[in-house]
Amino acid sequence: MDVFKTVKELIVEELSVDEGQVTMEAKFIDDLGADSLNMVELMMAIEKAFESFNIEISDEEAAEMTTVGDVVKYIKEKIE
């Protein structure tokens, strides 16, 4: 499955940004205008989207994910 595509869709919906803004390098807070509540909502949405892989993102792990690439990499590692 295309992890980046799925994550991008979730980010576009949760953060109300344009698809073009969501690059692997984009920073959630600086580039995509996310705040702490957005991040919690996004992580919950990701957990739900990848439910079948039983992904549970801890607060510590979430805190370390600052870019879209960080999240994509994290999910890929988990589902492989």
Add this chain to the structure above:
Amino acid sequence: MKRLEKKIAVITGSARGIGYGIAEHFAAEGAVPIIIDIQQELIDAAIEDLKHDGYTAYGYVADVSDFDQVGNVIKQIIKDHERIDILINNAGITRDSLLLRMKEDDWDKVLQVNVKGTFNFTQKVSRYMLKQKSGVIINIASVIGLMGNAGQSNYAASKGGMIAFSKSIAKELSSRNIRVNSIAPGFIETEMTATLPEQVVKQYQESIPLKRMGSVKDVAKLCIFLASDEASYITGQTINVDGGLVM
């Protein structure tokens, strides 16, 4: 235009007492009350009474202290009504006893229903309010949570807990236009207080500056104000409806 026109209002513990009064007054202001209570028969009776007065209301059974049950009920409400505009955490119990004689279960039960129940509903409902970018949460605390009361240490702790919880959540959710306030009723005439001995009631009344007990209506009217746009700049507050008992 009514003040709560078409607002979906989830009210816990609203088959009787203050909760029912809130549901009734909300319906009169155009809101759609969602009655939450622990017994189906009580809910049915409440809805029947509301229907009799020409109002539309819906009911769902839930034990507020049961995290998973609350989650399922909220999911069902969203399925049926699509949104939740107002949440009133009103369900509450007392298990009065002096500290030395208080059983562990008396402590646990009161905290489970009053505080954990409030947490359960607030957490589940806030998810949807975040998405809506609007919502009002009102927690029915008590003056006992502010002033304490001999024989009610468990209840006082739970109500004080609700007030502190409200303030924290008000801060967390403020950026999404969700307001959270507490109401601290004093001595209000309900089925719960009707069983008190006359002597006790008299004593209470003497200590109240306005020298009388409050009515359910007094609490409901404040609820309407806090839930309406008239209170759009008020969040994180605790407002007493107590005839001046606590100042």
